[in-house]
Amino acid sequence: MDLQLPDYTRILIEKIPYVELRFVLLQRAQEFYSNYAKKVGFVTRTRNTNFDKIRKKSRIPINQSIHCNREGYQESQVKAASRVKKITTARCRSRMYVMFDRQKDNWMVSKLELKHTHPCSAKQAVYYHEYRELNMHAKCVILDNDEVGIWTNKTYVALANEVSGSSNLGYSEKDVRNYTTRNMRLDVDAANKFRSALWVDAKCKASYEYYGDVVSFDTTYSRNKHGLPFASFVGVNHHGKSTLIECALLGNEEICSFE
Structure with a gap:
């Protein structure tokens, strides 16, 4: 099986993990490896966590392994009769092991594999759900x-x-x-009272682009079951017929609602 190192040209040397790298907390080790994975272009998964056997009730972790999420082998859960093919991963071996050093009271990288069995691309990281954040x-x-x-x-x-x-x-x-x-x-205010709701879809936007030279605006007073004013923006298409451009429900008929 071919193993390949990721492209490190865009990663600072201090951001790349190495054996005997130490962290004050296990969480810091997890964050470090996750940030490294994002820059390289893969997603991590915590695979194994072992706890102190002497103090079982306290559930104190003593070591943990964090893997590339494309490790191993997985079969489809679909029944064999209807299954077309098995779902397999890349059997990637990239992973980082960390263990708690009691003498120094910190966490240390004890074992490390940086090579992957699949291509990694930092440009594709934005498409991973785990890394998408505004x-x-x-x-x-x-x-x-x-x-x-x-x-x-x-x-x-x-x-x-x-x-x-x-x-x-x-x-x-x-x-x-x-x-x-x-x-x-949002169609409610800070007091959880209905404010207003505006509705427009792709077809309405396209209609406005073509038939937005002249637009009529009108409201119907309390004609719906909620007793709210309904407002519509209507244009005229090339057949001379009315076409809906957008519509709204208003909480009231004050100036701020119309704005």
């Missing part, structure tokens, strides 16, 4: 841009340009879009 700067930019009506894809491009490419971001365009949907379109 930082505070990104959240602020998304919030500011959304308030002035800048589309999500343009926000994502701007964030990517700041770090010289999307491969250097710790998240994808879908994460930006999900954050916008989840956090910017």
